[in-house]
Amino acid sequence: MYDVNAIRADFPILSRTVNDKPLVYLDNGASAQKPQVVIDAITTAYSHEYANVHRGLHTLSNIATEKYEGVRAIIARFLGVANEDQIILNSGTTEGINMVAYSWAMPRMQAGDEIVLSVMEHHANIVPWHFLRERQGVALKWVDVDATGALETQKVIDAITPKTKLIAITQVSNVLGTKVDIKAICDAARAQGVPVLVDGSQGAVHMPVNVDELGCDFYAITGHKLYGPSGSGAIYVHKDRLAEMRPFMGGGDMIREVSKEEVTYNDPPMKFEAGTPGIVQTIGFGVALEYMMGIGMQAIAAHEDDLCAYARSRLSGLNWLNVQGSTANKAAIFSFTMEGAAHAHDISTILDKKGVAVRAGHHCAGPLMDHLGVRATCRASFGMYNTRDEVDVLIDALELAHDLFA
Ligand code: PMP
Numbered sequence: 001m002y003d004v005n006a007i008r009a010d011f012p013i014l015s016r017t018v019n020d021k022p023l024v025y026l027d028n029g030a031s032a033q034k035p036q037v038v039i040d041a042i043t044t045a046y047s048h049e050y051a052n053v054h055r056g057l058h059t060l061s062n063i064a065t066e067k068y069e070g071v072r073a074i075i076a077r078f079l080g081v082a083n084e085d086q087i088i089l090n091s092g093t094t095e096g097i098n099m100v101a102y103s104w105a106m107p108r109m110q111a112g113d114e115i116v117l118s119v120m121e122h123h124a125n126i127v128p129w130h131f132l133r134e135r136q137g138v139a140l141k142w143v144d145v146d147a148t149g150a151l152e153t154q155k156v157i158d159a160i161t162p163k164t165k166l167i168a169i170t171q172v173s174n175v176l177g178t179k180v181d182i183k184a185i186c187d188a189a190r191a192q193g194v195p196v197l198v199d200g201s202q203g204a205v206h207m208p209v210n211v212d213e214l215g216c217d218f219y220a221i222t223g224h225k226l227y228g229p230s231g232s233g234a235i236y237v238h239k240d241r242l243a244e245m246r247p248f249m250g251g252g253d254m255i256r257e258v259s260k261e262e263v264t265y266n267d268p269p270m271k272f273e274a275g276t277p278g279i280v281q282t283i284g285f286g287v288a289l290e291y292m293m294g295i296g297m298q299a300i301a302a303h304e305d306d307l308c309a310y311a312r313s314r315l316s317g318l319n320w321l322n323v324q325g326s327t328a329n330k331a332a333i334f335s336f337t338m339e340g341a342a343h344a345h346d347i348s349t350i351l352d353k354k355g356v357a358v359r360a361g362h363h364c365a366g367p368l369m370d371h372l373g374v375r376a377t378c379r380a381s382f383g384m385y386n387t388r389d390e391v392d393v394l395i396d397a398l399e400l401a402h403d404l405f406a
Contacts, residue, residue: 001306002299008385010035010291021355024390029174029202029333029381030359031224034288038228041287045280053279054253068279071286072269075234078289079219080210086242088235088269089282093201094124096220096235097168099272100197101128102248104241105166111137114163118143118151118180119371120173123364125199129168139163144371149176149325157188167196171203175363175379176325177308177333179203186215195241201225205383206304206331208297217241223281227384228288232281242268249274292384300384307382308332311391318395320402324372332382335363337374338398342405344376350404351378354397 008014011033016023025033045067051060053068076084090096105115115129119142132138141164143155156167167189171182182198189196195217200209204221211219218241223232237245247254247265251274256264265271292300311334315323320339338347344360351358359379362369369375380394 001302002295004303004385004387007295008387010037011385012036012039014385018355018357019353021353022393024354024356024386024393026380026382026386026390026394027357027359028205028225028383028386029363029379031230032205032227032383033385034227034229034284035291037291038284038288042229042280042284045283050280052276064279064283067283067286068277071282071289072234074286074289075221078209078293079204079221079236080212081236082212083239085267085269086237086239088237088272089277090233090235090273091231091278091281092222092224092233093122093199093220093235094222096218096222096233097125097197097199098128099235099248100218100220100237101131103245103272105129105132106136107246108244109136109138109165112139112163113165114139114141114161116141116143116156116159116164116167116169118145118156118169120145120149120151120176120178120365120368121168121170122174122199122201123366124201125168125170125197126367138165142367145173145176145178145325145368148327149173149178150327150329151178151180153181153184153188156185160189160192160194164192164194167194168199169196170199170201171209172206172331172333173325173365173368174202174333174381175335175365175368175377176327177330177381178325178327179207179329179331182214182216190215195238202331202333207301211236223285223288226285226288227292228285229278229281231278232285234285237268245272247271247274251275253277295384303384304332304382304386307386307388307391310388311380311382311394314391314395318398318402320406321398324374324377332386333379334381335377335379337377338402338405340406342401344378346405347378347398347401350401351394351397354393354400356394356397358394
């Protein structure tokens with residue numbers, strides 16, 4: 001455990017007020033706030049060290065290139081990957097998963113092939129696979145969560161058939177917080193020769209990740225949820241899959257030579273990084289990951305587990321609140337609706353009056369909303385800087401909303 005107040009002091013935005021109340025930021029699942037070191041790194045990059053990367057031979061370009069390229073090694077360390085050339089830098093998970101769909105899956109899947117997904121995937125890990133269904137006749141096989149919101153590993157394994165070409169699954173649900181046993185799924189999938197793509201957008205935020213130990217083929221992360229800038233991210237790709245991938249986007253940087261007649265490609269990872277990247281965003285992302293590793297992922301997980309248990313016990317005391325998913329194996333993400341009340345949007349508006357920021361809506365998880373039989377929920381999602389006191393403020397604000405709507 002750490003001194004949460006010292007951490008809070010690193011995030012300037014946390015000391016502001018909203019509607020004359022101290023900000024209680026519980027929308028971390030959508031995007032996390034940024035520590036001063038990240039903000040400073042962005043300012044320094046633009047104030048003193050900015051130029052385009054890779055092609056320049058002048059001083060500023062060399063500095064920018066060194067800083068930008070240095071982030072690959074930081075990400076590799078963060079994910080427990082030995083070879084940084086297996087890290088492809090991008091703008092976030094959405095780009096990472098789309099790259100896998102276009103570069104790896106499309107050329108190798110045909111009508112009748114199957115992709116296994118859980119019902120709690122984010123649209124970023126659904127829509128690219130719908131493209132394959134629509135365009136190539138690939139079948140999507142959905143694995144439901146149980147009544148507690150847990151995903152039984154065996155059900156995922158049972159969904160594998162000789163036609164399964166990929167399992168695409170989240171490590172942590174952005175709606176329920178449910179944790180998935182990725183290692184067990186990867187072990188079983190590997191035994192049957194089925195690659196696994198892991199959406200680590202939420203997972204990597206809340207727990208230590210070691211991709212080599214998990215044994216997955218693709219692991220996607222997004223910088224803005226990891227306390228870094230939006231427009232940054234990365235995907236780890238297993239070396240065998242990397243060799244199978246054709247480039248998705250064409251342009252500068254990803255080529256070796258281009259003539260009127262032909263093109264030859266750069267080696268991975270550059271082969272999959274066409275065009276001018278998010279230079280400063282990526283530099284900021286590296287600083288954010290260093291910041292997280294400096295605190296320690298175990299320490300962050302322990303703090304958040306404590307918050308999760310506290311929030312769970314306080315929320316369960318509100319018998320007019322329907323909290324979705326009761327599984328104990330979850331990250332500190334809570335979705336709820338209020339009995340007899342008010343649309344989730346109305347609840348979130350009342351909470352905002354009390355300075356409490358939560359998200360309301362379908363959370364880009366249409367199939368899960370259908371499974372739960374709700375159109376929208378409110379979601380309170382916690383980060384490394386949240387406190388038990390903030391849980392109490394949330395509870396008071398929910399009681400106010402209940403009094404208003406009941
Ligand atoms: N997957 C999950 C589980 C998410 O929570 C999100 C962001 N809400 C994404 C994918 C998409 O991430 P991004 O928009 O940063 O690409």
